[in-house]
Amino acid sequence: MSKSRVGITSLLSLFASFPVLADTGIDEKINLFIKPYSDAVAGAVFSSFPVAGVDIPFVLVWLIVAATIFTLYFRFINIRAFKHGFELVRGDYHDPQAAGEVTHFQALATALSGTVGLGNIAGVAVAVSLGGPGATFWMILAGFLGMSSKFTECTLGVKYRDEHADGTVSGGPMYYLTKGLAERGKGFARFGKLLAVLFAIFCIGGSFGGGNMFQANQSFAQLVNVTGGEASWMADKGWLYGLVIAVLVGLVIIGGIKGIARVTSKIVPFMAITYVLAGLAIILMNYDAVPTAFAAIFTGAFTAHGITGGVIGVLFQGFKRAAFSNEAGVGSAAIAHSAVQTNRPVTEGFVALYEPFIDTVVVCTITALVIIITGSLDPSVDGVQLTSNAFATAFTWFPWVLTVAVLLFAFSTMISWSYYGLKAWTFLFGENKVTDSTYKILFLFFVVAGSSMQLGAVIDFSDAMIFAMAFPNLLGCYFLLPVVKKELNAYWDDYKSGRLVKTDNR
Amino acid sequence: MSPVLMVGIDCSECGDRAVEYAIKQARLTNARLIIAHIIEWSQFSFSTVEENAQRHRRREEELQRAHGEIVDPIVARLKADGLEVQGLVRHGHVADTLEKLARENGVTNIILGRNGKSMFKKHVFGSVGAHLVQSADCAVTVVP
Numbered sequence: 001m002s003k004s005r006v007g008i009t010s011l012l013s014l015f016a017s018f019p020v021l022a023d024t025g026i027d028e029k030i031n032l033f034i035k036p037y038s039d040a041v042a043g044a045v046f047s048s049f050p051v052a053g054v055d056i057p058f059v060l061v062w063l064i065v066a067a068t069i070f071t072l073y074f075r076f077i078n079i080r081a082f083k084h085g086f087e088l089v090r091g092d093y094h095d096p097q098a099a100g101e102v103t104h105f106q107a108l109a110t111a112l113s114g115t116v117g118l119g120n121i122a123g124v125a126v127a128v129s130l131g132g133p134g135a136t137f138w139m140i141l142a143g144f145l146g147m148s149s150k151f152t153e154c155t156l157g158v159k160y161r162d163e164h165a166d167g168t169v170s171g172g173p174m175y176y177l178t179k180g181l182a183e184r185g186k187g188f189a190r191f192g193k194l195l196a197v198l199f200a201i202f203c204i205g206g207s208f209g210g211g212n213m214f215q216a217n218q219s220f221a222q223l224v225n226v227t228g229g230e231a232s233w234m235a236d237k238g239w240l241y242g243l244v245i246a247v248l249v250g251l252v253i254i255g256g257i258k259g260i261a262r263v264t265s266k267i268v269p270f271m272a273i274t275y276v277l278a279g280l281a282i283i284l285m286n287y288d289a290v291p292t293a294f295a296a297i298f299t300g301a302f303t304a305h306g307i308t309g310g311v312i313g314v315l316f317q318g319f320k321r322a323a324f325s326n327e328a329g330v331g332s333a334a335i336a337h338s339a340v341q342t343n344r345p346v347t348e349g350f351v352a353l354y355e356p357f358i359d360t361v362v363v364c365t366i367t368a369l370v371i372i373i374t375g376s377l378d379p380s381v382d383g384v385q386l387t388s389n390a391f392a393t394a395f396t397w398f399p400w401v402l403t404v405a406v407l408l409f410a411f412s413t414m415i416s417w418s419y420y421g422l423k424a425w426t427f428l429f430g431e432n433k434v435t436d437s438t439y440k441i442l443f444l445f446f447v448v449a450g451s452s453m454q455l456g457a458v459i460d461f462s463d464a465m466i467f468a469m470a471f472p473n474l475l476g477c478y479f480l481l482p483v484v485k486k487e488l489n490a491y492w493d494d495y496k497s498g499r500l501v502k503t504d505n506r
Numbered sequence: 507m508s509p510v511l512m513v514g515i516d517c518s519e520c521g522d523r524a525v526e527y528a529i530k531q532a533r534l535t536n537a538r539l540i541i542a543h544i545i546e547w548s549q550f551s552f553s554t555v556e557e558n559a560q561r562h563r564r565r566e567e568e569l570q571r572a573h574g575e576i577v578d579p580i581v582a583r584l585k586a587d588g589l590e591v592q593g594l595v596r597h598g599h600v601a602d603t604l605e606k607l608a609r610e611n612g613v614t615n616i617i618l619g620r621n622g623k624s625m626f627k628k629h630v631f632g633s634v635g636a637h638l639v640q641s642a643d644c645a646v647t648v649v650p
Contacts, residue, residue: 091550099598100565105549106551109553113552168562258556339558339559
């Protein structure tokens with residue numbers, strides 16, 4: 001009780017200083033304050049080299065190369081284990097003795113509610129508006145390859161998780177980088193520790209960026225959009241929106257009002273399903289435009305008229321948005337998946353294949369198709385507004401539904417990321433009330449900052465921090481590939497020879 | 507082989523009539539007794555990351571509470587009465603799990619107390635008794 005009072009009081013005093021500054025232009029002030037930092041961070045992470053006139057950021061090459069190598073190393077695990085992954089999610093191998101523990105379905109659904117969200121709605125719109133329809137092709141390909149990255153990191157996340165004496169579980173890259181690499185020898189132990197610390201630092205940044213500011217920013221943009229765009233009385237009140245969201249998030253993470261989070265976790269899947277169904281409905285209503293859309297996607301992927309950087313530019317946009325949306329290789333999902341009940345870590349890897357598949361191959365493709373077939377593609381509109389306009393061509397009331405969905409997605413993603421960030425934070429600074437509250441208050445500050453900034457600055461910072469996590473994470477994964485391979489082979493032999501016990505679901 | 511009676515208990519008081527009936531039957535037929543309590547749980551529900559991380563601990567707590575507050579007191583009372591009795595607590599869908607427990611333990615008769623839910627609730631959510639009458643492999647007795 002006292003903990004929550006301390007948190008909320010300091011939160012209020014933090015914001016109390018804002019309205020004093022000036023009645024107008026608070027947004028602008030926050031924006032100007034943060035922008036130099038966000039530019040510097042983005043510049044460092046996206047150090048790039050020119051290919052065919054386009055600056056290709058090294059981090060993107062890093063992600064795609066890893067996903068490709070993992071796919072080949074595990075001999076197309078993303079296809080091979082697709083069916084078995086589904087059987088696991090369906091509960092075919094669920095141990096009845098473990099009823100009441102976290103099932104594969106629950107681990108996947110939880111991880112998905114952290115990733116399905118604005119990346120699928122706003123991110124795809126950005127990709128298609130900057131890279132043309134062809135970007136969709138590369139997005140699907142990146143999602144497909146990303147399945148193997150998720151497989152690798154989630155298997156490791158379960159294998160090297162910490163099961164504490166009090167019955168709680170913590171897992172994720174911090175743990176497998178430290179424990180996994182330590183198994184390989186003394187020199188590796190220090191290297192692993194270094195990677196884990198780097199990962200934790202970037203993860204905290206990511207929890208302030210893509211997991212927070214980007215969410216606040218885009219959900220606010222959508223709210224302004226439905227309430228009348230530029231003319232809306234909310235248009236210059238980003239800080240106010242940020243304040244409201246910060247209070248709601250604060251109630252959950254500081255006030256410990258779990259009910260709000262629990263309700264969100266139950267509504268979000270239904271919003272996602274509603275979104276997918278509405279998208280499918282629009283596609284069906286325009287079924288005659290679908291072949292043309294696919295033709296545009298395929299030809300656009302390899303020709304790219306009028307797109308900056310030609311084909312490379314298109315590829316870059318598609319890969320970038322896919323990576324941001326499904327977070328494969330970033331390591332965040334390994335934290336979410338690690339609480340599952342299983343004694344075969346590789347099973348959670350199979351289940352995790354479905355995350356990029358649902359997130360990118362299914363949901364992102366639907367968004368892209370809706371934007372393309374409704375002819376809403378307009379380079380002057382960006383982010384979530386483009387998607388909103390596209391859906392509005394079929395259902396005029398849909399922007400309102402989308403607004404609710406966007407708000408809920410943003411909220412649940414923030415709650416998830418506040419947890420990831422906190423785990424990284426306590427990994428660095430230890431677990432106690434002071435470090436705990438410090439992190440949470442910082443987190444809430446960035447909610448307000450995110451909704452006050454222009455989209456460009458927010459996206460750059462968000463991308464930078466989320467992608468930076470991939471450096472230590474994937475580097476460590478390369479060294480741990482043999483561990484995953486050993487688990488995989490042993491399990492696959494058991495599976496193929498029928499030694500696994502199937503549950504009697506009668 | 508002696509008969510095995512299984513009593514499904516909702517909460518500490520509401521199974522009382524079912525338990526009394528079961529005691530009478532057990533004395534008459536020299537039957538073994540099982541006192542079962544099911545904690546409503548679905549493997550397809552949605553949860554937050556934090557809930558998942560704490561799930562194992564919560565489950566232990568739920569099992570402990572169910573045993574301590576609901577099942578064990580009844581078991582102790584019946585044992586003191588000289589009956590052969592065993593307490594079981596499981597997570598799952600109530601009717602399905604009772605049915606499974608019955609199969610696993612060779613139960614010959616499942617005994618339930620009627621909980622007097624309103625017609626509306628019964629129609630919308632179904633009742634455990636009605637479900638078991640339709641699908642169980644053994645006799646089902648519903649005590650009014």
